[in-house]
Amino acid sequence: MKAIVTAAGYASRLWPLTKDVPKPLLEVRGRPIVEHIVNRIAEISEVDEIFIVTNAKFYSLFEEWLLEARAGIALPVKLVNDGTTSNDDRLGQVGDIHFVMEKESVNDDLLVVAGDNLFNFSLLPAYNTFLQRQRILNPLYESKSYKAARESGSVVIDEETNDFVEFMEKSPMPKSTLISLGIYFFPQPKLNLIKKYIAEKNSPDKMGFFLMWLMKLEKVLGYVYTEKWFDIGWIEALEAARKEFEP
Numbered sequence: 048m049k050a051i052v053t054a055a056g057y058a059s060r061l062w063p064l065t066k067d068v069p070k071p072l073l074e075v076r077g078r079p080i081v082e083h084i085v086n087r088i089a090e091i092s093e094v095d096e097i098f099i100v101t102n103a104k105f106y107s108l109f110e111e112w113l114l115e116a117r118a119g120i121a122l123p124v125k126l127v128n129d130g131t132t133s134n135d136d137r138l139g140q141v142g143d144i145h146f147v148m149e150k151e152s153v154n155d156d157l158l159v160v161a162g163d164n165l166f167n168f169s170l171l172p173a174y175n176t177f178l179q180r181q182r183i184l185n186p187l188y189e190s191k192s193y194k195a196a197r198e199s200g201s202v203v204i205d206e207e208t209n210d211f212v213e214f215m216e217k218s219p220m221p222k223s224t225l226i227s228l229g230i231y232f233f234p235q236p237k238l239n240l241i242k243k244y245i246a247e248k249n250s251p252d253k254m255g256f257f258l259m260w261l262m263k264l265e266k267v268l269g270y271v272y273t274e275k276w277f278d279i280g281w282i283e284a285l286e287a288a289r290k291e292f293e294p
Contacts, residue, residue, distance in 0.1 A: 054162030057134040070106040071162035089121040144253030161229025168274035177232040184232040188276040196221035200255040211267040216255040
């Protein structure tokens with residue numbers, strides 16, 4: 048299995064903190080967010096390489112971080128520069144995943160984690176479900192908050208099978224408090240769906256758009272977590288993570 052951490056955004060909502068530092072390199076509990084993510088991925092022994100996709104503006108800062116952190120990381124980590132320099136020419140999250148798949152000839156089971164995700168849980172239970180079911184799996188967080196659901200991608204699932212029944216991207220009236228996490232497991236035979244999505248000129252920006260497109264073709268599987276998850280999308284969320292995150 049390969050892993051891709053998407054870290055090529057420009058985080059305009061966190062300015063001025065992210066004017067000169069990318070969001071994944073902001074520190075929480077003494078380490079950059081991306082380092083916590085990499086350590087969680089490394090718990091899955093089947094992952095043999097991690098690609099971190101960033102942009103031309105911040106690539107050198109990721110190089111500096113990796114030079115210092117590499118000795119403490121259990122897996123090979125490779126930085127991939129998507130060549131963009133601003134929010135105006137960004138590839139988007141789906142676009143960056145596709146970029147790495149093509150550039151690095153990824154042809155294996157794939158784990159994708161957004162570079163602004165922090166969570167107080169192991170990925171192993173979701174991974175084991177993925178192994179058993181061999182389906183595209185998107186872990187979910189039970190937020191117990193309709194306000195949080197309105198600000199995210201909310202999901203209704205079949206309670207017996209955990210299959211997605213409905214996905215809503217920032218719906219003003221969500222039907223569920225389950226939130227789609229920025230974490231995705233793909234079996235190797237399904238990677239062609241990412242290529243198909245891009246080839247059809249669909250929006251490369253958000254994975255939520257990809258999920259809505261995907262559900263017309265495939266059943267998507269959920270795995271529900273109740274332990275704490277932090278979406279570092281704004282300053283208040285970063286402050287909360289710095290208080291409540293458990294490495």
